[in-house]
Amino acid sequence: MIKTHEIIIVDDHLLFARSLASLVDSYDEYTVKYTFQNGSELVAKLASGMALPAIILLDVKMPVMDGIATMKWLKKYKPEAKVIALSMEDEEKTILNMLRNGAKGYLLKDIQPSLLKKALDTVLEQGYFHTEKVTTTLMKSLDPESNSNKEIQLKENEIRFIKLACEEKTYKEIADEMFLSPKTIDGYRQHLFEILGVKNRIGLVLYAIKNGIVEI
Amino acid sequence: MIKTHEIIIVDDHLLFARSLASLVDSYDEYTVKYTFQNGSELVAKLASGMALPAIILLDVKMPVMDGIATMKWLKKYKPEAKVIALSMEDEEKTILNMLRNGAKGYLLKDIQPSLLKKALDTVLEQGYFHTEKVTTTLMKSLDPESNSNKEIQLKENEIRFIKLACEEKTYKEIADEMFLSPKTIDGYRQHLFEILGVKNRIGLVLYAIKNGIVEI
DNA sequence: TTAAAAAACAGGAAAAACCCCTTTTTAAAA
DNA sequence: TTTTAAAAAGGGGTTTTTCCTGTTTTTTAA
Numbered sequence: 001m002i003k004t005h006e007i008i009i010v011d012d013h014l015l016f017a018r019s020l021a022s023l024v025d026s027y028d029e030y031t032v033k034y035t036f037q038n039g040s041e042l043v044a045k046l047a048s049g050m051a052l053p054a055i056i057l058l059d060v061k062m063p064v065m066d067g068i069a070t071m072k073w074l075k076k077y078k079p080e081a082k083v084i085a086l087s088m089e090d091e092e093k094t095i096l097n098m099l100r101n102g103a104k105g106y107l108l109k110d111i112q113p114s115l116l117k118k119a120l121d122t123v124l125e126q127g128y129f130h131t132e133k134v135t136t137t138l139m140k141s142l143d144p145e146s147n148s149n150k151e152i153q154l155k156e157n158e159i160r161f162i163k164l165a166c167e168e169k170t171y172k173e174i175a176d177e178m179f180l181s182p183k184t185i186d187g188y189r190q191h192l193f194e195i196l197g198v199k200n201r202i203g204l205v206l207y208a209i210k211n212g213i214v215e216i
Numbered sequence: 217m218i219k220t221h222e223i224i225i226v227d228d229h230l231l232f233a234r235s236l237a238s239l240v241d242s243y244d245e246y247t248v249k250y251t252f253q254n255g256s257e258l259v260a261k262l263a264s265g266m267a268l269p270a271i272i273l274l275d276v277k278m279p280v281m282d283g284i285a286t287m288k289w290l291k292k293y294k295p296e297a298k299v300i301a302l303s304m305e306d307e308e309k310t311i312l313n314m315l316r317n318g319a320k321g322y323l324l325k326d327i328q329p330s331l332l333k334k335a336l337d338t339v340l341e342q343g344y345f346h347t348e349k350v351t352t353t354l355m356k357s358l359d360p361e362s363n364s365n366k367e368i369q370l371k372e373n374e375i376r377f378i379k380l381a382c383e384e385k386t387y388k389e390i391a392d393e394m395f396l397s398p399k400t401i402d403g404y405r406q407h408l409f410e411i412l413g414v415k416n417r418i419g420l421v422l423y424a425i426k427n428g429i430v431e432i
Numbered sequence: 433t434t435a436a437a438a439a440a441c442a443g444g445a446a447a448a449a450c451c452c453c454t455t456t457t458t459a460a461a462a
Numbered sequence: 463t464t465t466t467a468a469a470a471a472g473g474g475g476t477t478t479t480t481c482c483t484g485t486t487t488t489t490t491a492a
Contacts, residue, residue, distance in 0.1 A: 013304070018329035019235035022242055088229070113234035157469090166422070168415040170448060183471045190451070199384040200478090201449075205421055206382070209432055216425055373439090386478065399441045406481075416448090417479075 005054035005124060006033040010042050010070070011086065012062040016109075020057065027117060030054075038062045039070030052081050055123055058103070060087040060094055061212075068094070071101035082123055093211070095134060105129040154192075159213060161188045166205050166214045221270035221340060222249040226258050226286070227302065228278040232325075236273065243333060246270075254278045255286030268297050271339055274319070276303040276310060284310070287317035298339055309427075311350060321345040370408075375429060377404045382421050382430045 007030050011017040014037065021032040033053050036042045039062065046052070056074075060067035067085055074081045084105040085098040095106050104123050107116065108131075115131070122129035154162070157178070164174040171189065175182040193199070196207050208214045223246050227233040230253065237248040249269055252258045255278065262268070272290075276283035283301055290297045300321040301314040311322050320339050323332065324347075331347070338345035370378070373394070380390040387405065391398040409415070412423050424430045 013325040015239075015302075015323070015325045015327055015329055015332060016232050016235065019232065019237075019239040021235075022238040023231075023235040026238055086231075107231070109229040109231050111231055113231055116231060155469095166418070168419040168422075172448080181471050183473090184469075186450080186472095187470070189449085193450090201418060202382065202421055203384040205418055206384075206432060209425060216422060371439095388478085397441050399443090400439075402442095402480080403440070405479085409480085 004029055004031045005120075006031060007055050007057060007120070008033055008042065008053045009035040009057045010037075010039060010062070011035070011057075011059035012037050012064075013059075023113060023116070024057075024120075027120075030120060037064075039065030039067070039073070042070060043073050046078060052078060054082065055104075055120060056081055056083045058083050058085055060085055060098060061089070068097050068101065071098055071103060075102045082127070084119055084123060084129070090133060099134075106134045107131070108133070154213075158188055158192060161185065162192065162204060162208045162213050165189075165201060166208050220245055220247045221336075222247060223271050223273060223336070224249055224258065224269040225251040225273045226253075226255060226278070227251070227273075227275035228253050228280075229275075239329060239332070240273075240336075243336075246336060253280075255281030255283070255289070258286065259289050262294060268294060270298065271336060272297055272299045274299050274301055276301055276314060277305070284313050284317065287314055287319060291318045298343070300335055300339060300345070306349060315350075322350045323347070324349070370429075374404055374408060377401065378408065378420060378424045378429050381405075381417060382424050 007024050009017050009020055009024070009032060011020070014035075017035040017037070021035050024030050024032050034045070036045070039058075042056070042058075043065065058067050058070060067087075071083065071085075074083060079102065081102075083103045084107060085095075085103045086107055086109060087094065087098075088109050090108055098106055105119050105128060107119055111131070119129040157180075160178060161174060164177060165171075169177075171185050172182055175185045178185070189201075189204075192204060196204065198204050198207055205214075209216055223240050225233050225236055225240070225248060227236070230251075233251040233253070237251050240246050240248050250261070252261070255274075258272070258274075259281065274283050274286060283303075287299065287301075290299060295318065297318075299319045300323060301311075301319045302323055302325055303310065303314075304325050306324055314322055321335050321344060323335055327347070335345040376394060377390060380393060381387075385393075387401050388398055391401045394401070405417075405420075408420060412420065414420050414423055421430075425432055
């Protein structure tokens, strides 16, 4: 009797999710148990007692509850979960963020399908799987020369401010909307310029977009 | 004997392409003949005499030769091709562009997989298939009231200016870089604010990003 | 060639953004 | 309870952006 490993897929693009399920199901050793459209659905199920599958294939970019948020939850409540992150982008920061939160592997969606199979097998056998690309990124991040290694932690209000700053509003209007003094807003602005290394509001907007703080 | 219709999939994300193939192959009536990673590969094959498949599933956003470029080629050399566009984004402009170039259907990748089956069936039977979303977009674009129908044509210099405005530069610096008077730059600014319907430079930057004038 | 349109340029002024430095309030730690 | 640190608010200033109303120059087309 062949033992099949259960897989859960989390991806907001249903067509992709189901297609991927179809592919995974075509492997004898694996069977897709569920597909979810976002992290919340997965978390809800796990929280209500569902057993962990052998592997979770987790999309990074999702609305509602994205890959990173989901990883953080899993790290806290289900640290033994084996997660392979799936992503369109190869942004260094995102990759590191997922790995730092316990992802066992990171696959770009443009890989050869055979690599998925290999990734699944390897994660089960060895506990992790990383492509050349990810390994390189990892190495680079460990390089002390590379200064870009410290994660910037933004406060709740700062994020609220940034989001509003990415609209066509004046600081005065933002202050009103946040029920704060314009001077406080000015303080946020100044502080953010400093820690993010930007020169003006344009830089702030670009930072916000590049780092997924705002959707456009 | 069941007759199966041949499908070709074009998508740079191999994992998605193969997964989708797996899903399509699971339908009795359809079989995937090829998967290509970009428009060029498809075009090359067609140009060298390959017969058209029943339906082409064509990703919109691809490197090398994207969906729109591919549609333009097909419109010219293989106008009888039945193409269903696949896309992540529901940007009105892109949808219209694909349809204008002869796509028979436009599916967002977050649809229910069952809808794909329906789309394939319908395109074969009726020649086209459109979801509610696309129909609405179409209607809106035909509505003469909707002013958003006239494509905004930007001048060379305006585009140069916009690109620089998306960096952390002052208008003075931009003027220097373009060898123009700051007053001319101010004229560009004012004119662009008007025709693009934005209130300030932030709006301009957002417009530029949304419309692919700048890469971020 | 000439009239019209578009592009470049300007003066002046208000509004907004940006900057530095201080004080008050709040929250947490010793 | 006192000390400390951070968040919020303020004072007062410079620079940049934005806006309005023009003129001059260049380009386009009749």
